[in-house]
Amino acid sequence: MSESLILAIETSCDETSVAVIRDGREILSNIVASQIKSHMRFGGVVPEVASRHHVEQITQVIDMALEESGHGVPDMDAIAVTQGPGLVGALLVGVTAGKSLAMVYNKPLLAVNHLAGHIYASQLVKPLKFPLMALIVSGGHTELVYMKEEFSFEIIGETQDDAVGEAYDKVGRILDLPYPAGKYLDELAGKGNPEAYAIPRAMIHEDNFDFSFSGMKSAVMNTVHNAKQRGDEIVPEDLAASFQAAAVEVLVEKASKALREHTEVCQFILAGGVAANSGLRGELSTRLATEFPDVELIIPPLKLCGDNAAMIGTSAHHMFADKDFSELDINAIPGLML
Ligand code: KG4
Numbered sequence: 001m002s003e004s005l006i007l008a009i010e011t012s013c014d015e016t017s018v019a020v021i022r023d024g025r026e027i028l029s030n031i032v033a034s035q036i037k038s039h040m041r042f043g044g045v046v047p048e049v050a051s052r053h054h055v056e057q058i059t060q061v062i063d064m065a066l067e068e069s070g071h072g073v074p075d076m077d078a079i080a081v082t083q084g085p086g087l088v089g090a091l092l093v094g095v096t097a098g099k100s101l102a103m104v105y106n107k108p109l110l111a112v113n114h115l116a117g118h119i120y121a122s123q124l125v126k127p128l129k130f131p132l133m134a135l136i137v138s139g140g141h142t143e144l145v146y147m148k149e150e151f152s153f154e155i156i157g158e159t160q161d162d163a164v165g166e167a168y169d170k171v172g173r174i175l176d177l178p179y180p181a182g183k184y185l186d187e188l189a190g191k192g193n194p195e196a197y198a199i200p201r202a203m204i205h206e207d208n209f210d211f212s213f214s215g216m217k218s219a220v221m222n223t224v225h226n227a228k229q230r231g232d233e234i235v236p237e238d239l240a241a242s243f244q245a246a247a248v249e250v251l252v253e254k255a256s257k258a259l260r261e262h263t264e265v266c267q268f269i270l271a272g273g274v275a276a277n278s279g280l281r282g283e284l285s286t287r288l289a290t291e292f293p294d295v296e297l298i299i300p301p302l303k304l305c306g307d308n309a310a311m312i313g314t315s316a317h318h319m320f321a322d323k324d325f326s327e328l329d330i331n332a333i334p335g336l337m338l
Pocket residue numbers: 013137138139140141164165166168169180181182183184186272273274275276277278305306307
């Protein structure tokens with residue numbers, strides 16, 4: 001594939017991130033400025049606060065990414081930016097920065113889909129082989145995506161209510177864990193008994209690839225409420241383990257079902273912030289190794305699972321090769337589809 005040096009910008013939610021990527025594979029820099037501390041006390045991302053932080057940080061993060069890469073904007077072949085999906089005010093900061101750099105330095109602009117970015121993050125680990133199946137699990141998305149070939153995305157299943165990361169964050173709130181709770185809940189779950197509490201495995205036997213997580217969250221809420229009413233203590237480790245076992249079981253079951261029906265698939269990609277989950281990584285690896293030994297599982301390292309600009313830069317490399325450039329009057333698209 002052609003050579004490229006791409007400056008990539010990601011501001012779809014609460015991380016201001018800028019990366020410089022060479023040839024779609026090599027990360028020369030990938031700066032991620034997290035705003036988590038500012039959102040923690042609200043128990044979730046406050047869109048206005050996110051936009052303000054992006055505005056305050058974006059120029060500095062661009063400078064840091066360039067400095068670490070040893071390159072300046074004039075060296076770039078293109079500027080890439082996340083166009084959506086995400087928070088409109090947050091996206092707009094990145095899109096405006098990207099358009100400005102493209103205009104001032106006369107560089108082509110590449111408008112990247114954030115979800116394509118999560119999937120293509122795996123390309124920074126190994127070359128992708130098609131057809132492949134990807135499970136995107138994040139704070140805003142739970143989607144099973146079939147890719148027949150490069151940049152062809154077919155969503156074969158998705159959540160009918162909460163995203164799995166959102167359910168983790170809500171359950172974490174019930175258990176008084178800091179936001180975002182996924183990581184803490186995962187740690188707690190490792191110390192508990194997954195069979196201690198009954199949490200429903202919603203939609204697990206339905207003949208589709210869809211998910212539902214809000215019932216699991218409600219079951220946790222009811223368990224805590226009923227225990228309080230009876231004057232009983234709940235065991236947070238056991239409740240975390242029981243919730244995690246339910247969430248992981250439905251994800252792994254639907255992933256297996258998708259692979260049973262698409263026997264032509266040669267790689268399975270786990271993508272998004274919840275791909276950091278130890279239970280999910282473990283169960284998925286075991287299931288694939290036993291049931292689908294010919295399918296190669298790719299799970300990016302933790303720093304590439306959460307939101308970051310390297311994943312935007314590596315996706316943009318394909319768009320650059322295809323000359324899939326955008327006009328400089330593009331806007332942020334908060335509901336952008338894959
Ligand atoms: O992809 P991401 O960084 O941002 C979105 O695009 O949403 O994902 C963030 C989500 C949060 O809901 C967070 O609680 C969850 O990923 N998360 C985890 C773990 N680490 C992060 N969920 C479960 N287990 C983890 N270890």
